[in-house]
Amino acid sequence: MLIFKLLRATSIEKSLRVHGENLATSRDLRKKRAEKLLRNLWGTVVPVPSRKMFTRRRVLVAVGLAVPPALVLSASAWYREKHRPSLPAHTLGDLTGKVVVATGGSSGIGKASVQKLRDLGTTVINGSRKDGSLDLADLNSVKEFTSKIVEGGRCDLVLACAAEIYTDQSQLSVQGHDATFATNHLGLQALLSGLTDELKPKRIVIVGSKLARQGLIDPHLIRSSNGKALNSRPPPFSPVKHYADTKLCNHLLSRSLSLRSPSSKVLTVSPGMVDTDLWRNFSSLYQLVTFPIRYVALRTPEDASLGVVYALAAEEIEDVPSGSFMVDGRVEEWTEKEKDEEIGEQLYGVCEEIINDAKNK
Numbered sequence: 188m189l190i191f192k193l194l195r196a197t198s199i200e201k202s203l204r205v206h207g208e209n210l211a212t213s214r215d216l217r218k219k220r221a222e223k224l225l226r227n228l229w230g231t232v233v234p235v236p237s238r239k240m241f242t243r244r245r246v247l248v249a250v251g252l253a254v255p256p257a258l259v260l261s262a263s264a265w266y267r268e269k270h271r272p273s274l275p276a277h278t279l280g281d282l283t284g285k286v287v288v289a290t291g292g293s294s295g296i297g298k299a300s301v302q303k304l305r306d307l308g309t310t311v312i313n314g315s316r317k318d319g320s321l322d323l324a325d326l327n328s329v330k331e332f333t334s335k336i337v338e339g340g341r342c343d344l345v346l347a348c349a350a351e352i353y354t355d356q357s358q359l360s361v362q363g364h365d366a367t368f369a370t371n372h373l374g375l376q377a378l379l380s381g382l383t384d385e386l387k388p389k390r391i392v393i394v395g396s397k398l399a400r401q402g403l404i405d406p407h408l409i410r411s412s413n414g415k416a417l418n419s420r421p422p423p424f425s426p427v428k429h430y431a432d433t434k435l436c437n438h439l440l441s442r443s444l445s446l447r448s449p450s451s452k453v454l455t456v457s458p459g460m461v462d463t464d465l466w467r468n469f470s471s472l473y474q475l476v477t478f479p480i481r482y483v484a485l486r487t488p489e490d491a492s493l494g495v496v497y498a499l500a501a502e503e504i505e506d507v508p509s510g511s512f513m514v515d516g517r518v519e520e521w522t523e524k525e526k527d528e529e530i531g532e533q534l535y536g537v538c539e540e541i542i543n544d545a546k547n548k
């Protein structure tokens with residue numbers, strides 16, 4: 188039916204041309220043709236929008252398309268300004284000659300922090316996969332790295348900043364433990380216990396996350412699954428929740444270490460939400476879609492490093508008790524599950540067993 192109508196409309200248009208209507212311009216001709224076509228198609232008179240109307244519509248569409256993203260980006264920029272770190276007045280100590288052992292110093296928050304620590308006169312030894320010096324997901328590599336530091340005989344400060352969020356639940360570490368857990372926690376515990384036993388660093392800063400409050404762990408399940416499962420959260424698997432579980436492990440470790448190693452001041456720092464490469468294992472589409480918001484709304488690594496460097500270098504930290512949780516230079520309360528000493532001790536013991544099992548294989 189539609190095809191028939193179109194054919195009829197075209198023949199009318201042809202006859203219009205043949206009979207040579209006196210049309211002043213080609214624009215008039217086009218308008219006339221369009222009107223005839225529309226009338227023939229819909230059986231009623233449909234006004235063809237004038238050029239002015241077309242332009243107005245185009246402007247409206249353009250405004251309609253541009254306004255929502257502009258509003259979102261303005262709100263994001265406002266959010267970033269509102270959440271910029273404002274640290275209490277402080278003095279960074281002279282760290283000339285101090286040795287900092289760092290992880291995660293090759294990118295993001297760690298890189299910005301390491302730069303500031305170098306500016307304060309420290310020598311930073313950064314363990315990284317990039318130069319082959321450290322792979323936290325390989326307990327043999329952690330052992331080798333720790334041994335080298337111990338042989339060097341110096342470690343005044345530790346910055347633990349490495350992390351990974353694997354999106355594939357079945358991804359395992361070199362020794363067959365869950366890859367995110369191995370990188371973010373098992374490797375960290377192996378490194379820190381080695382350093383605190385042998386070199387007793389003055390300060391240890393673990394970069395944690397407020398996401399840990401959503402974390403869930405079951406030390407018995409961690410042991411029985413040999414580090415492959417952290418809890419019995421029902422499917423579907425969420426990489427972010429799983430990462431939160433590993434950050435909860437970090438927070439509990441920080442509390443346990445503060446009790447076990449009284450000569451080291453152990454602090455956990457939450458850096459806020461920061462635009463870094465931490466989402467590198469997520470799909471390109473996810474990264475593309477979230478890029479504008481992340482870029483505009485989140486903290487820069489430089490901003491985030493202020494609180495980290497404060498915890499490592501500020502003189503005011505002398506008054507802060509070991510085992511504290513810090514956000515932008517201020518102590519914040521732990522939640523009940525983060526400061527649960529019993530679970531913390533169980534987790535420490537279970538991870539120690541898993542690490543020792545792997546060593547003995």
Ligand SMILES: NC(=O)c1ccc[n+]([C@@H]2O[C@H](COP(=O)([O-])OP(=O)(O)OC[C@H]3O[C@@H](n4cnc5c(N)ncnc54)[C@H](OP(=O)(O)O)[C@@H]3O)[C@@H](O)[C@H]2O)c1
Pocket residue numbers: 290291292293294295296297314315316317318321322323324325347348349350351370394395396397457458459460461462463464465466
């Ligand atoms: N970004 C945020 O919004 C946010 C929020 C709260 C907390 N945090 C925490 O901040 C810390 C730094 O993260 P970021 O955002 O700066 O991320 P990032 O830019 O992705 O940096 C992660 C670092 O971890 C290192 N790393 C990853 N896997 C490793 C492995 N197997 N062995 C050794 N090093 C490894 C990487 O070094 P190589 O590739 O050189 O090995 C890299 O330098 C993490 O602890 C994260 O949990 C971040």
